[in-house]
Amino acid sequence: MKRQGRKPRRWLVNGLLLVIVLLWSVPTVGLFVSSFRNREEITRSGWWSVLPHREFVTVSTSQPDPALDPDLPMTIAGVTATFEQFRQGVSLPEGGRVLWVGNKRNGRVEIQEQRWEAGSDLTLDNYQQVLAGKQYQLRQADGSTTTVQGSNFTGGFLNSLRSPFRPQSSPS
Amino acid sequence: MLLGRTAVAVFVPGVAFLVLWRGFLFLRDVEAPGLITVLLSILWGVGGIAMLFWVANWLVEKLPTNWVRRLQPFVFVGPALAILAWFLAIPTLRTLIASFQNTTSSKFVGLNNYQFAFTDRTMLTTFRNNLLWVVFATLFSVGLGLMIAALADRSRFERTAKALVFLPMAISFVGAGVIWNFVYEARTAGERQIGLLNALWVGGGGEPQAWTALNQPWNNFFLILIVIWLQTGFAMVLLSAAIKGVPAELVEAARVDGASELTTFRRVVIPSIWPTIITVGTTVVIFSLKIFDVVWVMTGGQFGTDVIATQFFRQFFIANDNGRGSAIAIVLLVAVIPVMVYNLRQLRQRESFR
Numbered sequence: 001m002k003r004q005g006r007k008p009r010r011w012l013v014n015g016l017l018l019v020i021v022l023l024w025s026v027p028t029v030g031l032f033v034s035s036f037r038n039r040e041e042i043t044r045s046g047w048w049s050v051l052p053h054r055e056f057v058t059v060s061t062s063q064p065d066p067a068l069d070p071d072l073p074m075t076i077a078g079v080t081a082t083f084e085q086f087r088q089g090v091s092l093p094e095g096g097r098v099l100w101v102g103n104k105r106n107g108r109v110e111i112q113e114q115r116w117e118a119g120s121d122l123t124l125d126n127y128q129q130v131l132a133g134k135q136y137q138l139r140q141a142d143g144s145t146t147t148v149q150g151s152n153f154t155g156g157f158l159n160s161l162r163s164p165f166r167p168q169s170s171p172s
Numbered sequence: 173m174l175l176g177r178t179a180v181a182v183f184v185p186g187v188a189f190l191v192l193w194r195g196f197l198f199l200r201d202v203e204a205p206g207l208i209t210v211l212l213s214i215l216w217g218v219g220g221i222a223m224l225f226w227v228a229n230w231l232v233e234k235l236p237t238n239w240v241r242r243l244q245p246f247v248f249v250g251p252a253l254a255i256l257a258w259f260l261a262i263p264t265l266r267t268l269i270a271s272f273q274n275t276t277s278s279k280f281v282g283l284n285n286y287q288f289a290f291t292d293r294t295m296l297t298t299f300r301n302n303l304l305w306v307v308f309a310t311l312f313s314v315g316l317g318l319m320i321a322a323l324a325d326r327s328r329f330e331r332t333a334k335a336l337v338f339l340p341m342a343i344s345f346v347g348a349g350v351i352w353n354f355v356y357e358a359r360t361a362g363e364r365q366i367g368l369l370n371a372l373w374v375g376g377g378g379e380p381q382a383w384t385a386l387n388q389p390w391n392n393f394f395l396i397l398i399v400i401w402l403q404t405g406f407a408m409v410l411l412s413a414a415i416k417g418v419p420a421e422l423v424e425a426a427r428v429d430g431a432s433e434l435t436t437f438r439r440v441v442i443p444s445i446w447p448t449i450i451t452v453g454t455t456v457v458i459f460s461l462k463i464f465d466v467v468w469v470m471t472g473g474q475f476g477t478d479v480i481a482t483q484f485f486r487q488f489f490i491a492n493d494n495g496r497g498s499a500i501a502i503v504l505l506v507a508v509i510p511v512m513v514y515n516l517r518q519l520r521q522r523e524s525f526r
Contacts, residue, residue: 013326020320021336027401028339030354030368031347046366047354 036122052118056089056097060111070104077111181231188227192220224251264505271498285499295500298478304392305399305460305479312400314453317407322437324408325415334412338405345402349469352398356383356470388476395477398466403459407452414448415441447518454515461508480504 033047049055068074070083077098081090086100089112096113133152139145195216202209228247232240274281289295320337324330340348357367358380365371370380381387383394418441426436442449464481467473473482480500488497 010327013323014329017320017323017327017329017333020316020323021333024337024340024401024404026368027351027355028343031351034354043366045364046368046371048368048371 035126036124038121038123038125041121050118050122052116054114055117056099056112057115057117058110059096059113062109062111064100064107064109070107076100076109177234181234185227185231188223191223192216195220221251267498267501270494271502273495273498275493275495277494281495285495286503288496289499289503294478295483297476298480298483300389301392301477302461302463302479304389305396305463306457308393308396309399309403309460309463310453310456312396313403313407313456314411314449316400316404317452318411318449320404320408321412321415322441324412334408337408340402341405343402345465346469348398348402349466352401352470356394358382358385384470384477385475391471391475392477395466395470398470399460399463403456407456410448410452411445414445418444447521450518451515454511454518457511458508458515461504461511480507 030047033050034042037047037050064070064074064076068076073080073082074086076086076090077092079090079092079098083100083104086098086109089097089099091097092111096111099110099112100107101110102108129150130153134150136148136150137145138148199209199213199216202212204212225247229244232243232247235243270277271285272280272282320333324333327333343351353367355368356370357365358370359365359367361374361380365374365380367383369383374380382391384391422440422444423436426440431439462481463479464485467477467479467482468485471477473479473486478486481504484497484500484504487493487500491497
């Protein structure tokens with residue numbers, strides 16, 4: 001029943017289809033992108049942060065001046081604000097912001113700038129580790145280090161080929 | 173004469189049995205390279221089955237004609253029926269018996285387990301959730317599948333669109349759980365959200381939500397969404413094929429009579445593909461009744477998301493309660509059977525229609 005009679009508006013059909021297909025693909029794309037990120041990045045930011053976006057990047061880190069009293073408004077890098085405000089980040093007049101990281105007694109001051117970021121953290125490590133196995137450096141009691149080869153995907157793959165011909169141990 | 177025939181009739185099966193038995197003992201104890209043992213076993217197995225059939229057939233053919241007619245089908249169907257009974261009927265029967273017994277299946281306790289299954293608070297939540305699953309997973313999978321199939325049928329990008337929607341079908345349920353964790357992940361307010369849904373939600377000015385955990389009973393819908401995402405491709409493929417099978421003359425005639433695109437679809441196409449819609453729908457219903465993996469991976473049945481299958485697993489394998497576990501399994505079986513019978517009957521009708 002294709003290509004005959006009156007056609008419904010083509011842009012409407014294609015547009016709807018495009019929306020559906022995009023919605024359907026987003027979760028899988030998320031997995032695909034995440035497979036190229038290391039675990040710290042995955043737990044720190046969403047997978048869409050590989051797309052170009054503006055992000056605060058730390059340009060300098062310093063210990064706060066011991067003379068500052070965190071219980072009173074403080075002046076750091078030319079701006080005056082309370083401790084709570086510095087924890088949230090205080091904008092600098094020339095751009096960027098000042099951030100207090102940590103608690104009142106044991107913290108550090110970071111000057112951050114907004115920069116464009118895109119896909120800087122993509123890596124093939126996950127694939128390398130899954131396909132070839134990760135190498136672990138183990139420090140022994142006598143101080144020497146040994147390298148241990150972690151298991152890889154090949155065993156699992158072979159098992160799934162082999163299992164039809166082999167009685168499997170019953171799951172506990 | 174009769175004596176001689178009887179003797180032969182006993183002797184031949186005896187020899188056949190002896191050959192099979194000796195072969196089994198030989199293969200069990202033989203010290204040969206693995207591959208040779210495997211090849212011999214295949215030979216012994218296939219040859220043995222052929223020999224059994226031949227001997228049984230030969231035996232039956234010795235009987236009077238109308239007995240041959242009556243018994244011969246069973247010679248060939250019998251083994252299959254026996255294996256079916258062994259693998260299906262006996263386990264079901266054992267489960268049924270265990271469902272009337274106590275935790276360790278050592279004493280009969282009457283209907284206690286069923287009383288638990290139908291009155292316990294957690295079980296009532298379980299049934300409610302399964303009902304949600306059946307209704308919403310089926311409605312949306314079939315509805316969206318039908319919509320996409322109809323849209324794709326009118327588009328130049330049909331193949332690409334259908335392939336992308338079908339893609340999740342290739343993903344295991346556990347894999348889907350991982351994928352959707354990247355969507356549902358929740359962080360406390362103020363922290364950077366790494367779940368897509370919460371990132372959008374917070375970006376729109378909302379408080380971060382634990383989608384699969386704390387919004388009872390709505391969290392069930394977020395789990396159901398995963399299965400809709402997985403199953404729509406299945407519905408779409410079958411319905412798309414059915415839509416293409418609608419005779420072009422029918423659709424053409426409707427258009428000539430002045431029916432709009434939507435009316436044609438509603439009054440001509442849908443009635444023509446109704447049997448397929450029913451078959452797909454019942455398949456998804458059966459599937460939703462038995463749902464386990466997604467719930468187990470995403471919430472483990474916590475936060476009021478338990479379904480019958482997870483409750484069965486919990487009672488049987490975690491609480492080690494054979495009785496309750498079996499009772500829940502029987503309830504699930506009884507719930508699935510009518511849908512399955514309807515599904516099969518529908519399928520048969522369609523085949524006879526063609």
